[in-house]
Amino acid sequence: MWNQIKNFVAIKQDISERKRLEEISRTEKKRMETELDVARDIQMSMLKKNSQVLKNQNDVDIFAKIIPAREVGGDFYDYFWLDEERLCFFIGDVSGKGVPAALMMAVTKTLLKSAIGSMKSVSRALTQINNEISKDNENYMFITVFVGILNTTTGYMAYSNAGHNPTYVIDKQNSKIKSLNELHGVVIGAMENIEYGETVLRINRGDSIFIYTDGITEARNKENHLFSDDRLVEYLNKSFHFNPEVLLNGIIAEVKKHEDGAEQADDIIILHVNFMEQTEDSIVDYLFRNLQNNLESIQIFSIEFEEFAKKHSVEQEAIQQIKIVFDELLSNVVKYAYDNDENHEIEVKVRFYEEKLTVTIMDDGRPYNPFESDETDTTLELQEREIGGLGIHLVKFLVDDYHYEYKDQIKKNSTHFTKQINSELNEN
Amino acid sequence: MKIETGSSGDIEIVRIIGIVDTTTAPQAESKIQDLLDNSCKKMVIDLSETEYMSSSGLRVLLSTAKKLWAKDGLLRICQPNKVVKDILDTSGFSVIMDVRDTEAEALKDF
Structure with a gap:
């Protein structure tokens, strides 16, 4: 009899312990979900809305698409006019996920915008923000960035790439997709005192600049196969003549089709900058x-x-x-x-x-x-x-x-x- | 650009018509040089029909003034339009040169 009672107590204690653990895990899950919400809020409040068309002087037409992953990362982008003829745009991806990534993204985006605004040079802006971010980077987070400045008067685009995926230029006239492969320096935040370089490229009217984060190319299906650069280029090659909205929605549809039900692991941002052909009026x-x-x-x-x-x-x-x-x-x-x-x-x-x-x-x-x-x-x-x-x-x-x-x-x-x-x- | 010349007593009058810029300034300078070579000591440059002048035009005015000065002569400039007047003012030429509103004024008591 005593023996039985002892056993009973043991079972009861066991159940309480399990309940306690379950409670902790529930709280933890709730906390994490709240944290993810916070992170997503930080990220989304920093970004312009999903699809925005920007027209200035019949020059540029911008279309952006953002699809955050459930566990939010640190993707960001922005575009703004430096003066009446130069448009700056950038896209970036902070390593890691959750609140730390979202905070780092907010800092990087702010620093970058202000550096470009004052220096008006892509390479010098990256050099400066890299020094600032690397200095106190105790969490060893890093950020890939592509930044460009398009002079709509001359058609020259200066761009600098710090460890980001290649950007594509859609050359409409020659029906060609040109990949901007060169890297101008290592990812931002890795190491101080790096001089970032830049390249200048002539963009023709009618051409588009296609910039994105690796949420696209690294989207996986259940067999763990990546969507890949090849699939992206293949899609661009056959669909570049579509208008930006159709083109971008088409890519997302392709990515979803590839994932085939697997969860989207990383944020996706696509930025499509069209240097518009001149109309009769604007000529x-x-x-x-x-x-x-x-x-x-x-x-x-x-x-x-x-x-x-x-x-x-x-x-x-x-x-x-x-x-x-x-x-x-x-x-x-x-x-x-x-x-x-x-x-x-x-x-x-x-x-x-x-x-x-x-x-x-x-x-x-x-x-x-x-x-x-x-x-x-x-x-x-x-x-x-x-x-x-x-x-x-x-x-x-x-x-x-x-x-x-x-x-x-x-x-x-x-x-x-x-x-x-x-x-x-x-x-x- | 076209240059018309005339005289009033011992004063040479040079009327510059049109634009004095890098391309036309040398012609203006050589026309004026011809007059300077002919023992001219007093000169009025009439700018009433000068559309505008760039710094090459100012240089012609300056070198003319210096050459006249070197032989105890004098240069007066008259009737610049608003654009030319602004150019003369900002370059400080209005201060160092004798600029008159009308040709009549430029010829008076010379």
């Missing part, structure tokens, strides 16, 4: 010319520019001022940029948008920043005056904003200025 907003490096060519351009400006009802005074600026900058290039007598091309891109004229001049002459030359001292007496240096002084006076940069990748000087225009029509 007149641009004047693009390749000039020869001689003065006659500058004169012809000057006349063409005047016609272009008149069509936009730019008042005569402003036209004359801008023609002075062109004379100064272009004659500088023709006279001083080249060591030899060979023919060179000077690209001039003028755009007129919302009462503002934006001009970019690119030449392959020796690197030279015209705005750094010494200011003429305009207070000197006539006899002491040096002849020279005046031109740039006039340019600075006549435009609202100017900057210069040397494009290492394409070995070109890029001189840029803007001027606010009050057209005659609007004054009435």
Whole structure:
């Protein structure tokens, strides 16, 4: 009898213990689920909505697709205009999952956006945020990033890839998918003092840039087979002519079909940036010319520019001022940029948008920043005056904003200025 | 660009019509040089029909003034339009050169 009672007590204790463990496990599960919700909230609140179309000056059409996994990871993306002609976009993937990944994603995205905003250079922005993140990275988390800046006036895209999957450029004209394979540095957060590089590529109007996270290519089916780069490229090759929404939904459908019921293990983000073909209306907003490096060519351009400006009802005074600026900058290039007598091309891109004229001049002459030359001292007496240096002084006076940069990748000087225009029509 | 010349007493009048930029400035300079070679000491450059000038145009004005000065002569400039006036002002030329509103004023008491 006593024996029996002892046994009974033992059973009862055993049941209590099991109940306690079950309770702990339930609480733990609940806690984890809450944590996952928190992580997802952090991630989703940081990202723009699923499918957003961004149109600016008939230039760019952006379409994004996000599908978070149940156990949320740290994928992120963003896009924004650096100025009226340069669009920045990036995509990234933080290693790991849950709250730590979501927090790291929030930090990285914020740092990156602010670094690019101030430095306006993809390589320097990555170099800086890598140093910042690597310094106190005690959890050894790392982040893959692809970041690009597309200049919609020149069509040049500067991009840098820190350990991220290759981006694809969909070349519509030639029906080709080009893979941007190069890496410009290791993943962000791995090691301090790494200099990230960048590549500059000409993007044609009509082309699209296709960026994604590895949730696509590493989607697995129950047999553990990956969706793979090959399947993605194959799909892009046969479907690139679809509009972005159909294309992106199609990819997701392909991925789901491949998974065949297996759970999606990782977040998926796809970003589709279409550098739009110009419509009849927008063409007149641009004047693009390749000039020869001689003065006659500058004169012809000057006349063409005047016609272009008149069509936009730019008042005569402003036209004359801008023609002075062109004379100064272009004659500088023709006279001083080249060591030899060979023919060179000077690209001039003028755009007129919302009462503002934006001009970019690119030449392959020796690197030279015209705005750094010494200011003429305009207070000197006539006899002491040096002849020279005046031109740039006039340019600075006549435009609202100017900057210069040397494009290492394409070995070109890029001189840029803007001027606010009050057209005659609007004054009435 | 076109240059018309005339005179009023011992004063040479140079009227610059059109645009003075890198391409046209050398022509303007050589026309003016011809006058300077002919013992001209007083000169009025009339800008009333000058559309605009870039720094190459300013250089012509400056070198003309210096050459006249070197032989105790004088240069006056007159009637620049708004664009040219702004250019003269910002470059400091309005201060160091004698700029008059009208040709009549430029010829007075010269």
